[in-house]
Amino acid sequence: MAESGLDQPIPEIRSEELFQGTRELRIRHGGHVYRLLITRNNKLILQK
Secondary structure (H helix, E strand, C coil), rough: CCCCCCEEEEEEEECHHHHHCCCCEEEEECCCEEEEEECCCCCCCEEE
């Protein structure tokens, strides 16, 4: 785990756990829905 500026551990999660076998997921935040995608080049893209 990485450390934050307040010496609190920052939670870390593996993308495999987050995506659970898919290449796209949706995140609800502040009344908006965002898409998190894994590209063909294995990069992450966050879209509003």
